[in-house]
Amino acid sequence: MKNANGVKSMANKYKKFFAVTVCSLLLFTVYFYRDPDRDVIKEDNIILSPADGTVEYIKFYENGEAEVFKDGNSYILNVSKYFPYGCYVVGIFMSPLDVHVNRAPISGEVVYIEHVDGGYYPAFLKDVEKVNERNIVIIKNGSDYVGVVQIAGFVARRCSLNLKEGDYVEMGQRIGKIKLGSQTAVIIPSNYNVTVKEGERVYAGQTIIAVRAN
Known part of the structure; x- marks a missing residue:
């Protein structure tokens, strides 16, 4: 029973790690592809x-x-x-x-x-x-x-x-x-x-x- 609980606990840890990793990658992708508007300087020369x-x-x-x-x-x-x-x-x-x-x-x-x-x-x-x-x-x-x-x-x-x-x-x-x-x-x-x-x-x-x- 203890072994089963240990395996279940380990599986939950891996699930959390996987979820955090995927979310981090998604957030980085959104951050990387950002395209903010700019107040462009427009002067001659x-x-x-x-x-x-x-x-x-x-x-x-x-x-x-x-x-x-x-x-x-x-x-x-x-x-x-x-x-x-x-x-x-x-x-x-x-x-x-x-x-x-x-x-x-x-x-x-x-x-x-x-x-x-x-x-x-x-x-x-x-x-x-x-x-x-x-x-x-x-x-x-x-x-x-x-x-x-x-x-x-x-x-x-x-x-x-x-x-x-x-x-x-x-x-x-x-x-x-x-x-x-x-x-x-x-x-x-x-x-x-x-x-x-x-x-x-x-x-x-x-x-x-x-x-x-x-």
Whole structure:
């Protein structure tokens, strides 16, 4: 009788553990897929963060040619024609706790979209933007071009875009989503001054990351 009661007690404990685990996963899923409304900053001559997260790196390419790797081979992204005088690349790491909705950093016309295959590596590693699968979007505003690169991470293996070439987007408009921990990079023309620094927290549609210099 004691053994039967012990087995029953153990079964009840496992049921409670299973119920708590399932509820926790459901709550995390709801929390992760949250998409809060934002009071978007809308000013001329600025570029907004397209993602929530932490600035992981800031790099400058003199000729606008960002080098990437695929299957052990190196090649150049086909975006240099949009940045003939060089560009900054600001990488934003998005943890699983961040909102993963991406927003347009500027208003303008979507003139270029490309999907680049690659491997899957943890998004916080250095130079991860060179090897991971990604979507590349170039938006034109007047004479300026700004790029957004969604980068898949070790956990986040799906990047989605709600855009096609020829679409017009408003600054701060929702343009896509990345699932779980990942990285979003912004390509900024050289006639802008980057106003954030590595390690800084930024928020999509609310943090100014660059200001036009001329």
